[in-house]
Amino acid sequence: MSAPAEYLREEELDHNLIYEVASFPGGHKIFSCQQCGSCSGSCDMAQDMDYTPRKMIEMIRAGMRKEVLGANAQWLCTTCYYCTVRCPRGIEPTEVLYAVKSIGIRDRGVDPNNDSPKFYETFCDTVHKFGRQHEPTLMAIYAFKGNPLRLMGFAPLGIGMLAKGKLGLAPSRVKNVDEVRKLIDRYRNKV
Amino acid sequence: MRYGYMPGCSSHASSVDYEASTKAVAKALGIDLVEIEDWNCCGTAPISSVNPEMAVALSARNLALAEEQGFDAVVTACAACFNMLYKAWDNFANNPGMRKQLEEAMSDIGRTLKGKAEVRHLLDIIVNDYGLEKIEQLVTKKLTGLKVVPYYGCLLGRPKSNFEDAEEPNSMDGLLAMLGTEVLDSDFKARCCGSSTIFTKRSYMLRLLHDILEDAQRLGGDMIVVACPLCQMNLDAYQTNVNSAYGTSFNIPVVYFTQLLGLALGLSPQQLAMDKAFVSSQKVLNRVSNL
Ligand code: SF4
Numbered sequence A: 001m002s003a004p005a006e007y008l009r010e011e012e013l014d015h016n017l018i019y020e021v022a023s024f025p026g027g028h029k030i031f032s033c034q035q036c037g038s039c040s041g042s043c044d045m046a047q048d049m050d051y052t053p054r055k056m057i058e059m060i061r062a063g064m065r066k067e068v069l070g071a072n073a074q075w076l077c078t079t080c081y082y083c084t085v086r087c088p089r090g091i092e093p094t095e096v097l098y099a100v101k102s103i104g105i106r107d108r109g110v111d112p113n114n115d116s117p118k119f120y121e122t123f124c125d126t127v128h129k130f131g132r133q134h135e136p137t138l139m140a141i142y143a144f145k146g147n148p149l150r151l152m153g154f155a156p157l158g159i160g161m162l163a164k165g166k167l168g169l170a171p172s173r174v175k176n177v178d179e180v181r182k183l184i185d186r187y188r189n190k191v
Numbered sequence B: 001m002r003y004g005y006m007p008g009c010s011s012h013a014s015s016v017d018y019e020a021s022t023k024a025v026a027k028a029l030g031i032d033l034v035e036i037e038d039w040n041c042c043g044t045a046p047i048s049s050v051n052p053e054m055a056v057a058l059s060a061r062n063l064a065l066a067e068e069q070g071f072d073a074v075v076t077a078c079a080a081c082f083n084m085l086y087k088a089w090d091n092f093a094n095n096p097g098m099r100k101q102l103e104e105a106m107s108d109i110g111r112t113l114k115g116k117a118e119v120r121h122l123l124d125i126i127v128n129d130y131g132l133e134k135i136e137q138l139v140t141k142k143l144t145g146l147k148v149v150p151y152y153g154c155l156l157g158r159p160k161s162n163f164e165d166a167e168e169p170n171s172m173d174g175l176l177a178m179l180g181t182e183v184l185d186s187d188f189k190a191r192c193c194g195s196s197t198i199f200t201k202r203s204y205m206l207r208l209l210h211d212i213l214e215d216a217q218r219l220g221g222d223m224i225v226v227a228c229p230l231c232q233m234n235l236d237a238y239q240t241n242v243n244s245a246y247g248t249s250f251n252i253p254v255v256y257f258t259q260l261l262g263l264a265l266g267l268s269p270q271q272l273a274m275d276k277a278f279v280s281s282q283k284v285l286n287r288v289s290n291l
């Protein structure tokens, strides 16, 4: 987490960021934000975020690329959509934060200690493999990819799920999995 | 109306109980749910985080398959699948740029999408298409004495929905009251359970779960009733984590609306896979109706 700059220096700003975010589905209305804070006031996660949804939007407009991509706000967003249904200007902060996550994952602009991008990419890889999600494979690869301690964290839950027959052991596959792979590849290369 | 059923990925794993009770209830009511052949992952929040357009395209394939297979509607019991499929349908119908993009993506995999099949949630089908009057005639066992807290979470009503309110969802309320239960109104009924963020930011999400559980307990609820696999998993499987983090001793069963509906229709807890939950509902059910 980087502290907010006391003074913004022009050479450190990226005025393209807002256009980039606006090009995502649901991102285009970001220009009309009136900074009312209804989004932050509706956000259950705001108290844990380094920058609230309202601040994130203002920082995107200001072009604070590094601070925006390095924030924890987008990774704490649970996509509850309260902000989106309550924004008086029709802005969709949930989609704005999806855009910020997506740009961060593509540009590797995220703090390497943050596990979220690894989890989301592993999720994507698993669907690329089977066409559907397979929770045990997802957990295994995710734990393996980074910190093995992660698996320990999941173990109690995993064992419980197993005992309850809630861990589908054999992956269920899509017959025409090539179609799913093509779709994933199409967008993965693009972002 | 021909319903094409989309089970969703969790139906094979963490929500086998939702799947089993959905099928059992559909059969008891005579609702024909035919599985969409070769459906794929809806895209959901983790894939939307990698690329939102990719997730929409994955959902669009399911819509294309449903159309091809002659279904009038895609029906899912999963709120996350509903949200993604609806988002794809909505983008296709109302966003010309996305429509063009999705048409190209579909043609690239040899499919066509015309936007003909609607997207529906199972709760909507049961409450609004089938209707409470018809269900009432089939109820053989009233669940009198059971105090329930319907919990809707986010994605049935937000950001857009064709059946549920964004702020004051209520589709389960009437159904549960008709089954004989006492329905308790929680201020947390439309709040977030933490969804799949539980996998990456668990310690933060426990607060959300704690608040929902605490309100249910304060109201005197015997159980929480849900219509989403993620809501069920988070509130049920992580209840012990909440207890150790907050020093609480919650022991509140979290059941699917299909399970209570099934009990009222005379199905057994086994047929409804009620033994799969982490927090057992057996004691509560024994007390109220000897089920
Ligand atoms: S609610 Fe909308 S207009 Fe208000 S600060 Fe948030 S995004 Fe801007």
Ligand code: SF4
Binding pocket: A039, A042, A043, A044, A045, A046, A053, A076, A077, A078, A079, A080, A081, A082, A083, A084, A093, A094, A097
């Ligand atoms: S969608 Fe994300 S940013 Fe918006 S209110 Fe919910 S948690 Fe907060």
